[in-house]
Amino acid sequence: MTELREALKSAVKELYGVEVEPELTRPEEQFGDYSTNVAMQLGAKLGKPPRQIAEALANKLQDAEMIAKTEVAGAGFINFFLSDKALLDGLLRQPAKVYDGQTVVVEYSDPNPFKVLHVGHLYTSIVGDAIANQFEAAGAKVARVNFGGDVGLHVAKTMWAVLQKLGGESPEKLQDIEPGKHSEWLTDCYVEGNIAYEQGADAKAQIVELNKRIYQITEQQDKSSALAQIYWTTRQWSYDYFTDFYKRIGSHFDRFYPESEAVEPGLKAVRENIGKVFEESEGAVVFKGEVHNMHTRVFINSEGLPTYETKDVGLILKKWQDYHFDRSIIITGNDIYEYMQVVLKAIEQIAPELAQKTTHIIHGLVKPTGGVKMSSRLGNIIRAEDVLAAANEANKQANSQENFDVALGAVKYAFLKNRIGADFIFDPTESVSLRGNSGPYLQYAYVRARSILQKSSGNYQLPTTNYQLEPDERSLARKIGEFAEVIEQATNDLLPSHICTYLYELAQNFNRFYEKNRILGDERETVRLKLVEAYAKVLKNGLQLLNIPVPEKM
RNA sequence: GCCCCCGUAGCUCAGCGGAUUAGAGCGCUUGUCUUCGGAACAAGAGGUCGCAAGUUCAAAUCUUGCCGGGGGUACCA
Numbered sequence: 168m169t170e171l172r173e174a175l176k177s178a179v180k181e182l183y184g185v186e187v188e189p190e191l192t193r194p195e196e197q198f199g200d201y202s203t204n205v206a207m208q209l210g211a212k213l214g215k216p217p218r219q220i221a222e223a224l225a226n227k228l229q230d231a232e233m234i235a236k237t238e239v240a241g242a243g244f245i246n247f248f249l250s251d252k253a254l255l256d257g258l259l260r261q262p263a264k265v266y267d268g269q270t271v272v273v274e275y276s277d278p279n280p281f282k283v284l285h286v287g288h289l290y291t292s293i294v295g296d297a298i299a300n301q302f303e304a305a306g307a308k309v310a311r312v313n314f315g316g317d318v319g320l321h322v323a324k325t326m327w328a329v330l331q332k333l334g335g336e337s338p339e340k341l342q343d344i345e346p347g348k349h350s351e352w353l354t355d356c357y358v359e360g361n362i363a364y365e366q367g368a369d370a371k372a373q374i375v376e377l378n379k380r381i382y383q384i385t386e387q388q389d390k391s392s393a394l395a396q397i398y399w400t401t402r403q404w405s406y407d408y409f410t411d412f413y414k415r416i417g418s419h420f421d422r423f424y425p426e427s428e429a430v431e432p433g434l435k436a437v438r439e440n441i442g443k444v445f446e447e448s449e450g451a452v453v454f455k456g457e458v459h460n461m462h463t464r465v466f467i468n469s470e471g472l473p474t475y476e477t478k479d480v481g482l483i484l485k486k487w488q489d490y491h492f493d494r495s496i497i498i499t500g501n502d503i504y505e506y507m508q509v510v511l512k513a514i515e516q517i518a519p520e521l522a523q524k525t526t527h528i529i530h531g532l533v534k535p536t537g538g539v540k541m542s543s544r545l546g547n548i549i550r551a552e553d554v555l556a557a558a559n560e561a562n563k564q565a566n567s568q569e570n571f572d573v574a575l576g577a578v579k580y581a582f583l584k585n586r587i588g589a590d591f592i593f594d595p596t597e598s599v600s601l602r603g604n605s606g607p608y609l610q611y612a613y614v615r616a617r618s619i620l621q622k623s624s625g626n627y628q629l630p631t632t633n634y635q636l637e638p639d640e641r642s643l644a645r646k647i648g649e650f651a652e653v654i655e656q657a658t659n660d661l662l663p664s665h666i667c668t669y670l671y672e673l674a675q676n677f678n679r680f681y682e683k684n685r686i687l688g689d690e691r692e693t694v695r696l697k698l699v700e701a702y703a704k705v706l707k708n709g710l711q712l713l714n715i716p717v718p719e720k721m
Numbered sequence: 722g723c724c725c726c727c728g729u730a731g732c733u734c735a736g737c738g739g740a741u742u743a744g745a746g747c748g749c750u751u752g753u754c755u756u757c758g759g760a761a762c763a764a765g766a767g768g769u770c771g772c773a774a775g776u777u778c779a780a781a782u783c784u785u786g787c788c789g790g791g792g793g794u795a796c797c798a
Binding site for chain 1: 725727732737741758795
């Protein structure tokens, strides 16, 4: 509520000659629509009793057009009750475009080619989509990017098993693999290769050797040798599998950065800074973290190959080159927190402004319960698709309907409603319930609101003068009007969960209204329809920001 | 050992410096309505906000220590 904030600022200036940036919060409904604690802050500064200051300010603002009344409470809070007109005017306010004209790069999901997508990837994808959408709503030009290891030990492991299965470097034999089974086949190869690496000394040596050869293939852009043909073909299979999956969950990326592309810029930056930022130790190039109270990490290993650290350095430089971002967000699991701290510290010494513009968001673990299968064959991993399948199945059971939009909405909402950072438990049955705090509940809420509007005459214009809201209408209008602030807060805190909490509270508020008040056919139909319309719009808007499907019918 | 994250009702989680009574969902108890597609609604039981100090006019929220759980700690990512 910028007008109120401005009015408050100038009142403080006029009365006390001080500049303040007053804090406005949403108190409990009984205490008003907005509340401020400026009087307490000023009290300390001016050496006057806070309540006295509060009284003076409240008095001064009493007559503003948007204010119905003011109250002073407690130690010196000022509570503002908005006029009905101000409330209705604010109904469809949109979040402020604080990122207007800025470019924000959001990196998330980051699956490795040649491996399966697991729950963790699903989680970052969902969180990343929501955060990217929020920046867009705040006016930013957003680039959604995805980083993945198309080179490295896991690739060599997979490739080793691929060669075993093909009986040598025979690319033509890849045609025998059924197209629908490509990703599954590769996943099996990875598992086999991994076992071989850990168990057999010969295999291990071969895999290490293969690793170097694959680096060379990407470095020299070799597309013709037999191994290169196998590599590029299977790599493409993997990317196809990702693309299909993202399409299914409604994610899209502007750019995939394969690790192989980050190698060169990364190596260059690290090598140029040996002696300055990095140092040689035991045949490797390392970053000494101890001085910064961090871990020491290897950037170039004793084989002369870049580790993930160097590729991450290269990636940040590449992102900068491609986008000249004002802000860069990286979303990963929290197991990588300290690792990323080291990378960012190293970047800070190479290109300080890039580190300063970068924010690393970490999330916890998803722990699925009841009905989500774990693949023991793949090493007790929970695949992303297994989570979706479980939700779909739960939806069939509970709501006797098959609707992937509902299952997907259920999973997304269940993941997003938790504050990012801590681990949480995912229960498919609960996620899909039409009662309680769930995605389908909100989807259904929207469908029913639309249904009311469709049955109506379509006339929901407000009278232009002398309208007054009844208490229940007022309460609903107040809640609807919070939307923009909630979005702003969520973007500021990088917490989509705020949006979930709000949407659910909004739907509950509507329920209470709907239970007691007739809409269609009532003498107050037009005003009420106006509220329903705004409510439906806000629900849709909010769900879309979360990248949750918004069905018109269920 | 050192470092990071987490610890709020029986369960799953919000709240992350402000309001007499710390919230929601599920589960439990009682009541209401022949429902604009119950997405029900109303009332109730249930909490030493892990423990202990400190900072503050004000602490679940900030600081420190401890306890419990998870993660990281040189050539994996």
